[in-house]
Amino acid sequence: MKFARPQTLASLAFIFGSIYLLFEASTFKPASALLPFAMLTSLIVLSFILIFMDQMEAKDEPTAHISLRSGKAYLFTIGFVVSISLLGFYPSLVMGLPLIAYVFGFRDFKFLAGATAVIALIIYGLFDLVMHKDFPTGILF
Amino acid sequence: MYEMLLMALPNVLYLENLLAVTFGVVAGICVGAMPGLSATMAISVLIPFTFGMEPLVALGLMAGIYNGAMYGGAIPAVLLKIPGTPAAVATTFDGYPMAQKGRAGEALQVAVVSSAIGGIASALSLMLLAPPLAQVTLLFGPAEMFWIAVIGLLSIVFLLGGNIVKGLASACFGVLVSIVGTDTLNGTDRFTFDYFELLDGIHIVVLLVGLYAMPPVVDLLQTTIDISNFKYDKSATRSIWVALPKMLRFWKTWLKSSLIGIWIGILPGAGGSMAAFLSYNEAKRNSDNPEEWGQGEPEGVAAAETSNNADTASALIPALTLGIPGTAVAAIMLGGLLIHGLQPGPMLFRESPEIVFGFMWQFLFGAILLIFLGGSLATNSFAQLLRLPRPLLGSLITVLMFVGVYSINERMFDVYLMLIFGGVGIVFDKLKFPLPPVVLGLILGGFAEENLRLSLTIGRGDWAILMQSITSFVLICITLVIVLTPLIKKLRRKSAA
Numbered sequence: 001m002k003f004a005r006p007q008t009l010a011s012l013a014f015i016f017g018s019i020y021l022l023f024e025a026s027t028f029k030p031a032s033a034l035l036p037f038a039m040l041t042s043l044i045v046l047s048f049i050l051i052f053m054d055q056m057e058a059k060d061e062p063t064a065h066i067s068l069r070s071g072k073a074y075l076f077t078i079g080f081v082v083s084i085s086l087l088g089f090y091p092s093l094v095m096g097l098p099l100i101a102y103v104f105g106f107r108d109f110k111f112l113a114g115a116t117a118v119i120a121l122i123i124y125g126l127f128d129l130v131m132h133k134d135f136p137t138g139i140l141f
Numbered sequence: 142m143y144e145m146l147l148m149a150l151p152n153v154l155y156l157e158n159l160l161a162v163t164f165g166v167v168a169g170i171c172v173g174a175m176p177g178l179s180a181t182m183a184i185s186v187l188i189p190f191t192f193g194m195e196p197l198v199a200l201g202l203m204a205g206i207y208n209g210a211m212y213g214g215a216i217p218a219v220l221l222k223i224p225g226t227p228a229a230v231a232t233t234f235d236g237y238p239m240a241q242k243g244r245a246g247e248a249l250q251v252a253v254v255s256s257a258i259g260g261i262a263s264a265l266s267l268m269l270l271a272p273p274l275a276q277v278t279l280l281f282g283p284a285e286m287f288w289i290a291v292i293g294l295l296s297i298v299f300l301l302g303g304n305i306v307k308g309l310a311s312a313c314f315g316v317l318v319s320i321v322g323t324d325t326l327n328g329t330d331r332f333t334f335d336y337f338e339l340l341d342g343i344h345i346v347v348l349l350v351g352l353y354a355m356p357p358v359v360d361l362l363q364t365t366i367d368i369s370n371f372k373y374d375k376s377a378t379r380s381i382w383v384a385l386p387k388m389l390r391f392w393k394t395w396l397k398s399s400l401i402g403i404w405i406g407i408l409p410g411a412g413g414s415m416a417a418f419l420s421y422n423e424a425k426r427n428s429d430n431p432e433e434w435g436q437g438e439p440e441g442v443a444a445a446e447t448s449n450n451a452d453t454a455s456a457l458i459p460a461l462t463l464g465i466p467g468t469a470v471a472a473i474m475l476g477g478l479l480i481h482g483l484q485p486g487p488m489l490f491r492e493s494p495e496i497v498f499g500f501m502w503q504f505l506f507g508a509i510l511l512i513f514l515g516g517s518l519a520t521n522s523f524a525q526l527l528r529l530p531r532p533l534l535g536s537l538i539t540v541l542m543f544v545g546v547y548s549i550n551e552r553m554f555d556v557y558l559m560l561i562f563g564g565v566g567i568v569f570d571k572l573k574f575p576l577p578p579v580v581l582g583l584i585l586g587g588f589a590e591e592n593l594r595l596s597l598t599i600g601r602g603d604w605a606i607l608m609q610s611i612t613s614f615v616l617i618c619i620t621l622v623i624v625l626t627p628l629i630k631k632l633r634r635k636s637a638a
Contacts, residue, residue: 006568006571006572007572010568010572014310021317021332024332025331025332028324028329028331029324029327029329031324031326031327031594032324032326032327032329032331034590034593034594035316035320035586035589035590035593036317036320036331036332039313039316039317039320040313040317042309042313043310043313043314043317046306046309046310046313047310049306050306050307050310053306072363073358073359073362073363073535074355074359074563074564074567076362077355077358077539077560077563078560080539080540080543081543081553081556081557081560084543084553084556085553089543093540096536096539096540097536097537097539097540098536100362100532100535100536100539101530101532101533101535101536102532103532104362104363104532104535104536105365105532106530106531106532106533108530111530111533112533115533115537119537119540123540123544127544127548131193131548133547133548133551134551135544135547136547136553
């Protein structure tokens with residue numbers, strides 16, 4: 001059994017998650033528990049089938065690896081949202097938008113500064129002034 | 142019901158509605174022209190911004206984007222041999238060789254006119270076929286509606302192709318997401334984990350943006366595109382009114398490809414790429430000079446582009462009448478209808494005829510508008526879209542994702558939830574779990590449960606009520622056909638091998 005394969009790991013996550021939710025669903029009234037039970041048990045069965053299929057594939061292709069390439073961009077997105085919680089929307093926008101573009105290969109400083117200013121102004125005009133939306137101000141200030 | 146169709150026309154002609162369609166088409170072309178971005182992603186990001194809009198303005202934007210993006214995908218397909226959308230793969234076969242011969246402008250004009258013709262045919266099919274189908278479905282009771290939901294969910298899993306087990310797992314995940322929140326029938330809190338933000342359930346937009354926008358953003362940020370072979374001679378592009386008469390010789394291809402596209406659009410799960418491949422092969426088979434195909438034959442571009450646009454509006458025929466979307470974009474559009482309080486299904490035609498029929502007109506206008514955007518100035522401008530910096534676009538979409546999701550309820554909880562679904566979207570994308578069943582599970586899960594429980598209440602707990610009417614029996618047979626056909630085909634292929 002080779003556990004370090006993406007599909008096997010994802011299926012195991014499905015199984016453990018579903019078992020946890022089954023315990024939670026057991027506290028529901030019978031009518032409300034019908035669909036959750038049906039879906040969770042189906043998901044557990046399907047996950048076992050997926051593990052079986054993946055392990056059969058592992059015999060032919062034993063070196064399936066987990067690519068972390070997407071992780072960097074995803075982490076930057078999370079970082080951007082966390083910075084909004086901490087610093088507020090507009091400071092994070094002014095820093096985050098050019099930073100992400102710079103880190104991922106766009107190095108034209110003048111263009112970046114201009115684009116950031118234009119985008120910040122459009123969002124401010126449209127959402128703050130016209131639609132009266134209040135963006136988060138951040139917990140540090 | 143057709144008189145209602147005509148009565149809806151004046152509403153669509155309001156300036157703001159026409160502007161919405163126009164803006165949508167231009168935005169759609171820009172999105173389609175960027176490899177990695179798709180109509181699905183663009184509409185997902187757009188939906189939260191349409192909350193405060195009138196329904197027809199919002200739907201006009203969506204219809205425009207859908208039409209525009211299907212043509213926009215042809216721009217990088219012709220100029221770089223990189224399809225902007227999956228449906229534009231067949232356009233590369235002859236579009237790119239034409240560009241290599243200095244006929245890029247001509248290829249793009251054939252693409253835009255053919256896209257417009259496919260789109261017009263598709264919108265007309267929606268107008269003609271949806272109303273009678275909606276009247277038939279008005280006769281359905283809760284048991285039949287339950288089976289309709291089951292058919293919708295299973296058809297997208299079994300007919301989408303790929304791994305059926307993964308499709309079923311995706312659908313189960315989607316239905317589970319639909320369960321979160323307070324059960325409106327008896328007040329039970331389901332999977333809310335004491336978060337009051339979850340009591341009303343998970344907003345479909347949060348799921349859509351996370352699942353459909355995050356993977357393309359990651360792709361935009363992390364992959365580069367080589368535009369060193371970008372060749373475009375502006376002066377070679379003629380006025381559309383000079384180019385159009387010379388294209389009339391493609392009329393047979395336009396007609397056949399439109400019919401193929403419409404048919405594929407109606408079939409759940411098939412999609413524009415299959416329509417484009419089928420039409421391309423059919424047109425090549427009937428051509429007098431098949432040996433020239435693949436070396437820069439404009440008719441090849443016409444066949445592919447007509448059919449991938451002909452499946453746009455027709456995919457909404459089962460979506461609007463039964464709540465079963467034919468494509469992923471149609472599934473997203475169902476989400477767009479829901480946030481404006483419009484429940485897809487037969488009652489939609491009775492309760493909001495001016496909106497549903499107006500939406501059909503907007504599809505038609507969006508398609509017609511494409512012809513006007515095929516002029517030399519527009520064609521030359523759209524060709525330059527490929528020079529836009531991808532990392533900047535990626536970071537801009539990240540900001541728009543935040544703004545859109547935060548604006549729904551003005552709370553960070555939704556944004557963090559969107560990030561979680563984004564992570565799920567990336568994992569599903571990498572492991573090739575199909576995403577449309579997740580969306581459909583969310584849309585149809587609650588609908589199926591409600592009708593099932595209503596049926597059981599009517600039948601006093603007797604499950605036989607689900608199989609008592611002839612319509613239910615027919616729907617069960619259709620369900621069995623949908624489930625068994627791919628399995629039988631697989632077994633046949635195995636035994637033949």
